[in-house]
Amino acid sequence: MTERQKLLKRVQMFDFILDELNLFLDTHPTNKQALNNFTKYQFLKNEAVTQYMNKYGPLRAEDFAGGNSFNYVNGPWPWERED
Amino acid sequence: MWTYDKKLQYPVNIKQTNPRLAMAIASQLGGPDGELGASLRYLSQRYSAPYDEVRAILTDIGSEELGHMEMISAIMYQLTKNMTAEDVKKYGFEPYYVDHTAGIYPSSAAGVPFTAAYIQSKGDVITDLHEDLAAEQKARTTYDNLLRIIDDPDVKDPIRFLREREVVHYQRFGEAEQSIWNT
Numbered sequence: 001m002t003e004r005q006k007l008l009k010r011v012q013m014f015d016f017i018l019d020e021l022n023l024f025l026d027t028h029p030t031n032k033q034a035l036n037n038f039t040k041y042q043f044l045k046n047e048a049v050t051q052y053m054n055k056y057g058p059l060r061a062e063d064f065a066g067g068n069s070f071n072y073v074n075g076p077w078p079w080e081r082e083d
Numbered sequence: 084m085w086t087y088d089k090k091l092q093y094p095v096n097i098k099q100t101n102p103r104l105a106m107a108i109a110s111q112l113g114g115p116d117g118e119l120g121a122s123l124r125y126l127s128q129r130y131s132a133p134y135d136e137v138r139a140i141l142t143d144i145g146s147e148e149l150g151h152m153e154m155i156s157a158i159m160y161q162l163t164k165n166m167t168a169e170d171v172k173k174y175g176f177e178p179y180y181v182d183h184t185a186g187i188y189p190s191s192a193a194g195v196p197f198t199a200a201y202i203q204s205k206g207d208v209i210t211d212l213h214e215d216l217a218a219e220q221k222a223r224t225t226y227d228n229l230l231r232i233i234d235d236p237d238v239k240d241p242i243r244f245l246r247e248r249e250v251v252h253y254q255r256f257g258e259a260e261q262s263i264w265n266t
Binding site: 015023061062077 | 086087088089090091092093094095096097098136139140143144147153156157160161164251252255258259262
């Protein structure tokens, strides 16, 4: 696994936890434990996204950090395999 | 509104070209119980849903299904990458190849193009949620069938993830249906 894949996997992991909590909270909107976990993992996810972006560029166009080239367009795109 | 995240929900890294498998897995993109139908079903049904919790779950599961469409497409893309004319013949990929080359096209495993006739939006929250519960189980069965015919562990791994999501969605739709009786 490349360094880029490792950092991306952390983002994917925290994002997945948030996705799961999101669906659970949709049907249990006042569950205290889930609410606390949501806040906790929001923080960890943002930290992982920042770590990734600092090295490999934005995952969302809106997170473009400025410069001479719009590096959001740079590959690899998600469906591409890294050999 | 939707915002694009430049990542898959779960990693897909397939090394072995296998167009025959791509053709079978295509059903979970554009087949009768595939991810495109799932997404369109929930995102269409949500407008007539009369309760906030149901509106929320249909919106969020419908959005997640778009991510699953992307994962299935990535699996198909990687299974047909670097494919030679010999591979097309060896893996019986001719019917797909003639019409779509290595393009990703939503159709069933038997090549029937995607149709909205696969889904329903009935404007009745009980009816719609029961369709959704059935849809999640049908998709789960399809993933079980695929897992029986897949040998490559790199393909099995993301397919297992997607199968598990069907089980979770079934659970959440069941809770949404139950919540209606408590309001």
